Amino acid sequence: MIGVDTLKAIHFLNQNLPVALPTETVYGLAANALNEEAITAIYKAKNRPFFDPLIIHVANIEDAKKYVLNLKGNALKLAQAFWPGPLTLLLPKKDIIPYLVTSGSQYVAVRVPNQATTLSILQQINYPLAAPSANPFGYISPTTAKHVEEQLGNKIPYILDGGECTIGIESTIIDCNDEIPKILRLGGLSITTIENVLDIKPILALNNNSNPNAPGQLDKHYSPRKPMIIVDDITTYLAENKNKNIAILSFGNNNLTTEYPQFNLSISGNLDEAAKNLFNYLHLLDITESELIITQLLPNKELGLAINDRLKRAAAK
Ligand code: TXA
Numbered sequence: 001m002i003g004v005d006t007l008k009a010i011h012f013l014n015q016n017l018p019v020a021l022p023t024e025t026v027y028g029l030a031a032n033a034l035n036e037e038a039i040t041a042i043y044k045a046k047n048r049p050f051f052d053p054l055i056i057h058v059a060n061i062e063d064a065k066k067y068v069l070n071l072k073g074n075a076l077k078l079a080q081a082f083w084p085g086p087l088t089l090l091l092p093k094k095d096i097i098p099y100l101v102t103s104g105s106q107y108v109a110v111r112v113p114n115q116a117t118t119l120s121i122l123q124q125i126n127y128p129l130a131a132p133s134a135n136p137f138g139y140i141s142p143t144t145a146k147h148v149e150e151q152l153g154n155k156i157p158y159i160l161d162g163g164e165c166t167i168g169i170e171s172t173i174i175d176c177n178d179e180i181p182k183i184l185r186l187g188g189l190s191i192t193t194i195e196n197v198l199d200i201k202p203i204l205a206l207n208n209n210s211n212p213n214a215p216g217q218l219d220k221h222y223s224p225r226k227p228m229i230i231v232d233d234i235t236t237y238l239a240e241n242k243n244k245n246i247a248i249l250s251f252g253n254n255n256l257t258t259e260y261p262q263f264n265l266s267i268s269g270n271l272d273e274a275a276k277n278l279f280n281y282l283h284l285l286d287i288t289e290s291e292l293i294i295t296q297l298l299p300n301k302e303l304g305l306a307i308n309d310r311l312k313r314a315a316a317k
């Protein structure tokens with residue numbers, strides 16, 4: 001059921017049931033991170049393998065310190081600059097965090113979401129919320145309550161509607177445990193923004209099947225059910241493939257034919273707007289009559305990097 005009743009959401013959370021909550025990045029499927037029954041219910045509802053660990057969500061830096069060690073140095077600098085916001089830090093966990101949350105790792109991922117209703121819930125409860133994106137494992141992430149209802153509606157008791165997510169792609173995950181910070185997942189906080197706060201340049205250590213730092217970052221992820229391909233140039237592809245039943249995911253001001261269904265991530269070429277529209281348009285493209293989604297990579301800068309990462313995984317076989 002979709003609703004806007006915060007107390008109802010808290011009621012279910014207190015019963016160790018998973019509830020979908022809005023964040024500024026994507027909707028999360030939240031449950032008590034200190035309770036193994038609640039955590040198991042998240043994995044079950046998402047059909048997520050237990051090797052893929054969960055991010056915990058807290059109200060502020062003080063609360064984070066109840067659950068993690070070493071929130072200091074670069075990690076603290078980043079937390080002070082970007083929380084609440086689309087930044088997830090990987091830090092050594094305290095014993096109170098069950099290994100079920102971290103898939104056996106000594107490190108737990110933690111963030112403070114920037115969404116007023118969800119923040120108020122985190123302030124009212126006395127436990128952190130484990131929350132992966134509220135989609136079935138491997139499928140497109142949800143940026144509206146309706147996306148969650150379509151995908152998981154029959155598996156969870158409540159979906160708290162907080163409107164459309166303002167950022168639209170997941171948080172950036174950073175590991176500051178060594179001297180040089182590592183970016184484990186590109187996301188809603190751009191690398192340039194991060195670099196402005198650190199004295200030292202972070203390195204990209206994106207996770208894939210061969211680098212299991214963040215085991216959830218599989219090569220194939222965020223995927224529509226329909227086949228999707230990335231082409232070098234949409235106009236050329238259309239000229240060469242006239243009979244195909246195609247739908248287009250485009251970006252920027254273009255003169256593409258109106259023959260095919262087309263969703264333009266940002267006509268003005270704005271990468272923030274494109275991030276916000278990405279998952280919604282993938283959902284819409286997935287329900288057109290077309291048999292194939294074609295798209296082209298965006299400029300490789302700012303949030304374009306994170307969007308391209310998701311397009312490549314969505315198109316992966
Ligand atoms: O923006 C976000 O981060 C959203 C919202 C709901 O907060 N959450 C989200 O969660 O994207 P999820 O589960 O869809 O993606 C979390 C990623 C996965 O790739 C997972 O492998 C990685 O974070 N991760 C979580 N805990 C980890 C840990 N202890 N060590 C390494 N990677 C971890």
Ligand code: MG
Nearest residue numbers: 132133134141
């Ligand atoms: Mg996810």
